[in-house]
Amino acid sequence: MVLSVPNTVFESVPTRVIVFTGNYGSGKTEVSVNFTLGLAALESELSIVDLDVVNPYFRCREAIEPMEAAGVEVIVPRGETFASELPIILPEVKGAMTRDTGRLVLDVGGDDVGARVLSSFGPALRGDQAELLMVLNARRPFTDTVDGALRIIREIENASRLKVTGLVCNTHLMEETRVEMIQEGVELAEAVSAETGATVRFVAAMDDMAAGYIEAVGGSPPYPVLPMVRRMLPPWISPLRQGRDRFRQIGLD
Amino acid sequence: MAKKLMKGNEAIGEAAVQAGCRHYFAYPITPQTEVAEYLVRRMPEVDGVFLQAESEVAASNMLFGASAAGVRTFTSSSSPGISLMAESISYIAGAQLPVVYVNIMRGGPGLGGILPAQSDYFQATKGGGHGDYHLLVLAPSTVQEAVDHVILAFELAEKYRNPVMVLGDGMIGQMMEPVQFPAEAVTEPPDRPWATVGMKNRPQNLIRSLFLNADELEANNLELRAKYDLMERDEVRFEFYHADEEMDVMVVAYGTMARIAKTAIDALRADGVKVGLVRPISLYPFPKRAVREAAGRAKAVLVVELSTGQMVEDVEWAAPEGVPIHFFGKVGGNIPPPEDISEEISKVLGGKATPRGLYGRVEEAS
The missing domain is CATH 3.40.50.920 (Rossmann fold)
Structure with missing residues (x-):
């Protein structure tokens, strides 16, 4: 990583429990995993729950290893149910939610359908001990306008019976992201904030884009910036060495 | 429209809307349910219809009816769902109707699993349903190509009056990539003198796959074969x-x-x-x-x-x-x-x- 993660990102959400929600494909999982890995450096007791009961294709389950290596307790269905489409809520989840110590990150499934599960945890998430953060990508369908984003927020609030208290700007177009898109995303989030009262907490962007954004705003961004490393990789982008080296490694050359 | 970050399944739904399709009949199944989830929001915005059928059998027969009535129509499903549609796909091919099918394949046989597979190649290209027919099958390898193929599928289905299938594996449906929709995706539909839209001053139209007379059935079979010959000459893509x-x-x-x-x-x-x-x-x-x-x-x-x-x-x-x-x-x-x-x-x-x-x-x- 080129940039270090500023503590101001974590100071912006000081509650014990931090819930990441958002519309489908807003980047909740990528943000939760990168956020958790950063927070792990500051906290001795930290857990993350994969509460995505909607779709098992791309979940934080794929990022389990680096988080466990960082000392994070990862609460996720294991074994046979890992790739099931069953709405599984592990008993450990309620335990983690009701205890008094340690920090807890929840990665919730997309849209109101995914957020409905939160309503079953009721009191544990109400009051001042939990933040409900809405991850916003202004380049996604249905959250590309203020009205669209407000509608999704209302749907998530109704389904979860909780109030969205903070916004995370995660506007991107994957490899085709440009710095201006991040700025557009911040503007959208500010407009949404003005309507809902939920405050903009931080801006998330892939490492190089985060650096570009900070530079573009003259080195002093209006909100803390979480630089991220992409954890959910498609299978044709391989982090391993290719070609001849690989042949030697497996004894074929 | 600016470039958007979309899941393959959402992009497939939007591509159908952009291609002028306003009639979508489907039954949910992983890993393609987001097509329906997307269109349940999107279709009302364009005065379109998404009707969730009671089963894939019903959905596919609704496609038969809608296409016979002369409208652009499509469905999306995944492997076991396509198997349930197989009978009506054969009927639609026999009746020479343009319908677009999207199959986001999961592992099989049987219920199999919900993760990506390419094991419906035989079903898509060699039949699936009974009788002497072919689907025209397009296989995208990116989300952008899925968009382009859905738009093209409507055009080809109408050109040949034949069902066309867009065949993607679960990864194509589930992954997110930036996509650009073409500015002018809606092609003018060809004349549909065969459609059942009211007789007015012409003789009655009858849309059917039943031909009890041997010569009539043979003539229909040969008409289909002549279309497949044209496809084999003009629609090869690689x-x-x-x-x-x-x-x-x-x-x-x-x-x-x-x-x-x-x-x-x-x-x-x-x-x-x-x-x-x-x-x-x-x-x-x-x-x-x-x-x-x-x-x-x-x-x-x-x-x-x-x-x-x-x-x-x-x-x-x-x-x-x-x-x-x-x-x-x-x-x-x-x-x-x-x-x-x-x-x-x-x-x-x-x-x-x-x-x-x-x-x-x-x-x-x-």
């Missing part, structure tokens, strides 16, 4: 990736597997290995001539699929005598990393792999 030069190994793959193969090929070519890829884009009509011609420039062929070997049979049929054909497949929802493919290529290069024999693998093993 991509050569370094396949127009001499190759030590020629890889054949489609969809997600072609993408993984390209990563492996790039790495090997950087090391000076002569390897290329033929990617069939239309699976029916299969790019027989292209495979034959390219295989003539190769010392060996390696077919890679997310199945235990389906398209490989068409490659064997297409390739010239004497070129050894190897196969590598991964199933169950497991997707091989590019290294697995480079490893297979290197085994072929090093003479450490056994080609498929005339009767598959058993002959070689015994």
